[in-house]
Amino acid sequence: MNQKERIILFLLAGLNFTHILDFMIMMPLGNYLMPYFHISPWQFSLLVGAYSISAAVSGFTAAFIVDRFDRKKVLLVSYAGFIIGTLACGIAPTYGLLLGSRILAGLFGGIIGAQVLSIIADLFVYERRGTAMGAVMSAFAVASTLGVPFSLYLTNLFNFNWHVPFLLVGGIGIVLIPLIYKFIPGMSAHLKSVGNRESTWRVLGKVFESPAQQQALLFSGLLMMGHFLIIPFLNPYLEFNKGFSKDLTPMVYLVGGISSFAAAIFLGRFSDKKGKLPVFSISVFLSLFMVLVITNMPDVHFSIVLAFFAVWFILATGRAVTAQAMVSEVVKTEQRGSFMSFNGSMQQLGTFIASMAAGVIVLKDKTGKIQRFDWLGYLSIAVLLISLVLGRILFKKIDRADKTLSDKNFINE
Numbered sequence: 001m002n003q004k005e006r007i008i009l010f011l012l013a014g015l016n017f018t019h020i021l022d023f024m025i026m027m028p029l030g031n032y033l034m035p036y037f038h039i040s041p042w043q044f045s046l047l048v049g050a051y052s053i054s055a056a057v058s059g060f061t062a063a064f065i066v067d068r069f070d071r072k073k074v075l076l077v078s079y080a081g082f083i084i085g086t087l088a089c090g091i092a093p094t095y096g097l098l099l100g101s102r103i104l105a106g107l108f109g110g111i112i113g114a115q116v117l118s119i120i121a122d123l124f125v126y127e128r129r130g131t132a133m134g135a136v137m138s139a140f141a142v143a144s145t146l147g148v149p150f151s152l153y154l155t156n157l158f159n160f161n162w163h164v165p166f167l168l169v170g171g172i173g174i175v176l177i178p179l180i181y182k183f184i185p186g187m188s189a190h191l192k193s194v195g196n197r198e199s200t201w202r203v204l205g206k207v208f209e210s211p212a213q214q215q216a217l218l219f220s221g222l223l224m225m226g227h228f229l230i231i232p233f234l235n236p237y238l239e240f241n242k243g244f245s246k247d248l249t250p251m252v253y254l255v256g257g258i259s260s261f262a263a264a265i266f267l268g269r270f271s272d273k274k275g276k277l278p279v280f281s282i283s284v285f286l287s288l289f290m291v292l293v294i295t296n297m298p299d300v301h302f303s304i305v306l307a308f309f310a311v312w313f314i315l316a317t318g319r320a321v322t323a324q325a326m327v328s329e330v331v332k333t334e335q336r337g338s339f340m341s342f343n344g345s346m347q348q349l350g351t352f353i354a355s356m357a358a359g360v361i362v363l364k365d366k367t368g369k370i371q372r373f374d375w376l377g378y379l380s381i382a383v384l385l386i387s388l389v390l391g392r393i394l395f396k397k398i399d400r401a402d403k404t405l406s407d408k409n410f411i412n413e
Contacts, residue, residue, distance in 0.1 A: 007183050008123065009135045012116050014176050015079060016139035018169045019112050021147040022086050022105060023051055025165045028152060028250075032162040037095040045359075050102040052352045055110030059345035062111045071122065072186050075115040076177065081108030083173035090166035110348065114340035119184070121328040121340075130276055133325045134268020138261050141317070145257025149250060213339060215394045216330045217346045219387055223323055224350035225357075226383035227316055230295055230376045232358050237297075237370045238305070248302055255306045256313035263317040268325075276322040277395050283318030284388040288381050290315060295377025326395040 026048050033039065033047065066074050085105030092098035116136060124132040151165035158164050238244045238252070271279040290312040297305065331339040357379070363371040 013136045013139045020143040051106035054103045054106030056345045056348035058107040058110035078108045078111035087170035090163045114344040118340045129325045130268045130271040134264045134321045138264035141257045141261030221346040221350035222387040224347045225354040228351045228354035229380040259310040259313045260317040263314040267318045280322035283315045287315035295374045
């Protein structure tokens with residue numbers, strides 16, 4: 001990998017870091033925002049969900065038009081809008097304005113992820129794409145490992161001011177925008193791949209005409225759903241059911257984030273050499289046992305709990321890195337931006353469905369303990385098993401280490 005490619009990946013990872021941190025930081029701010037605005041838990045959940053819903057809608061809508069434009073320009077416009085929405089969160093004086101700012105950030109943020117994946121897929125051949133995906137997706141680990149704890153530290157440092165994390169993300173974004181403009185090349189090759197642009201509905205029609213693309217979208221949604229089914233109630237379960245204090249539970253994300261960061265780099269490179277489908281399959285299969293352990297946690301020392309989560313985060317990262325590398329290959333270059341926008345929307349939808357399902361299934365007894373958390377584990381295992389079977393059927397044809405992919409696609413075989 002040359003220096004120019006490293007700079008591009010570093011900038012995309014930095015962009016991804018701010019994008020992810022903006023979403024992640026909202027959840028641990030509940031104990032700041034609810035007393036500040038005197039809002040109910042349901043109103044707080046609306047703040048969290050507003051971003052996902054608006055991102056899903058914008059990602060779906062953008063899929064019809066993004067391939068008509070230079071990918072770099074789309075990325076810059078969407079990121080600038082996202083930063084404006086995030087800065088608006090940082091100065092919002094009322095609950096209504098904060099909710100509106102979250103919707104605005106989500107509308108632009110829903111376009112970003114697909115563009116980042118499309119740019120990587122266009123710049124890196126399939127044999128090297130796992131490494132590139134791993135480098136950029138490691139931003140998730142950095143956001144959870146460093147971003148969230150540091151943001152909360154600043155919040156406490158500035159007299160429990162919840163505005164600070166959003167201003168931090170906005171400030172980093174302001175620095176990144178000119179660097180992205182300077183170092184990321186124009187991405188217009190896909191515009192030359194087709195002589196005439198297809199109609200808006202033809203873009204959607206191509207997805208539904210292609211069984212492989214339909215299955216890839218379903219695959220992405222199921223994978224996200226399987227992962228996020230147990231996420232919302234992890235902290236309440238660890239504190240109220242297992243007795244670990246609020247001071248200890250953030251360590252789960254610190255250890256998990258460090259594990260994910262290392263796994264994203266190593267497993268990305270490893271999958272390029274050994275094959276993405278085998279790495280994906282093993283990661284999913286082993287993660288099923290970790291889900292079972294976590295949702296039926298035995299009474300063990302907290303250090304053992306951290307070890308459980310470290311392994312689980314590693315396996316979840318192995319799933320994600322390889323899955324997105326494979327998903328990006330089921331579509332032609334000139335349609336990739338649109339398809340990856342659909343893919344991003346399906347991921348957001350999978351996350352939303354998982355959160356809503358978890359809220360319906362889980363109960364809280366009079367002592368505050370979480371009931372039916374194990375049910376979420378069983379459902380997560382079932383969903384992940386379906387995604388494993390679907391993934392092996394779908395990606396078997398394209399995951400060959402010696403295959404030259406350039407602009408070929410097994411959909412057209």
